[in-house]
Amino acid sequence: MSKTIEINLDDTNQLTLLGKALSAEVRVEILKLLCRYDLNINEIAERIKIPQSSAAAHIKVLEEAGLITTKLQPASRGSMKVCSKSLNRFQVDIDTSMEETAEVINMPIGNFVDYKVEPTCGIVSEKGPIDEEDEPKCFYNPERTKAKLLWLGKGYVEYRFPNNILTNQKERRVELSMEICSEDHEYNFDFPSDITVWINGIEAGTWTCPSDFGGRRGKLNPSWWPDKNTQFGLLKTWILSEQGSFIDDVKANDLTINDYHLSEEAYISVRIGIKEDAKHIGGINLFGDCFGDYAQNIRMKFIF
Numbered sequence: 001m002s003k004t005i006e007i008n009l010d011d012t013n014q015l016t017l018l019g020k021a022l023s024a025e026v027r028v029e030i031l032k033l034l035c036r037y038d039l040n041i042n043e044i045a046e047r048i049k050i051p052q053s054s055a056a057a058h059i060k061v062l063e064e065a066g067l068i069t070t071k072l073q074p075a076s077r078g079s080m081k082v083c084s085k086s087l088n089r090f091q092v093d094i095d096t097s098m099e100e101t102a103e104v105i106n107m108p109i110g111n112f113v114d115y116k117v118e119p120t121c122g123i124v125s126e127k128g129p130i131d132e133e134d135e136p137k138c139f140y141n142p143e144r145t146k147a148k149l150l151w152l153g154k155g156y157v158e159y160r161f162p163n164n165i166l167t168n169q170k171e172r173r174v175e176l177s178m179e180i181c182s183e184d185h186e187y188n189f190d191f192p193s194d195i196t197v198w199i200n201g202i203e204a205g206t207w208t209c210p211s212d213f214g215g216r217r218g219k220l221n222p223s224w225w226p227d228k229n230t231q232f233g234l235l236k237t238w239i240l241s242e243q244g245s246f247i248d249d250v251k252a253n254d255l256t257i258n259d260y261h262l263s264e265e266a267y268i269s270v271r272i273g274i275k276e277d278a279k280h281i282g283g284i285n286l287f288g289d290c291f292g293d294y295a296q297n298i299r300m301k302f303i304f
Contacts, residue, residue: 172257183212
């Protein structure tokens, strides 16, 4: 699961370190590199075209801010410091002494525990296809946990989120967000799909996606992904609150957060799919953190 931190104006030291770390373009370039690779300081210096001593100084600033981690590993002569990204997201609230707290869980899209799919269907990692396209049995492939994009013409995928954080505190709002769109054989702007989310088996709302989006490359898509295929989706958020259930700011039904019984089982079930009697059975593309336009997986945020 990806790491996320949320801070506000009371976190003066952390804000100062983050501001310093991101104030230099060269450090932003180093972060971009580390989003894709784990590199030692020599490799970073070569790719950014700066002296090794400068690279080491920039790495120290990024590490102090908590944006990266470093680890000493054996090298042909002594040891080398290997750098890795340690944070996927941070959020700064322009507020002080916040009365509410939040916890975020990021679920990789390949970590589904159940599914029922019909073609067109498939799963791919950042590096290429995982097993055979349009073969539902391939969704059982153990490599599915590496999936960064999956698609289905009919059916659903189901995930289980841990709910241990609800043991000693009471949630008042839950937000479930994902990048998603319809699924045709190739991209198709006129291809609506009624996409439903169920939480603990209870329908949380249906959103009609207008299109299987393409025509320009998704901002994060790897170079091997064909231009003719689906390229990106829309970032949609299902919200459970004390006032009802919403999709973004549109009310989906009158069920409140208490109606979903989030703490009664050992996990929270999230099913994403198409009803068998839906008006628009247009499939689903579900994007992970290196496909489409948004660098995130399925994100569940608890607000207390």
